[in-house]
Amino acid sequence: MFVGYAGVVSAAVLLADLILVLVWLGALGYLLWISPDQRRSLLMMAGMTVLASIACYALDTRVIRAMFSAAAA
Incomplete structure (x- = not known):
């Protein structure tokens, strides 16, 4: 998707999203x-x-893309 520093940032965002999804799925299963009855x-x-x-996720991707396209310009 992205290369260089933008790739590192997007990978960190996606990893944080994955961790949150796993925690959320665990909480949903527990509930x-x-x-x-609920x-x-x-x-x-x-x-x-x-x-x-x-x-x-879509917003994260757009923010990262805008952030690095503005920095390159």
Whole structure:
């Protein structure tokens, strides 16, 4: 995707996103196991969180791209 310093920054952002997703999946699994009667609301919140995560990833990519294209100009 990116090379040089921009690649390092984007890799760090993606690694942080991956860690947050793994923690989130663990918490979701735990909550689904603890309270099976709340599954519908938990899964609705999970769906909204997935959409927000995708939006944050797209924003991270745009910010990194804009940051390094402005620095190169």
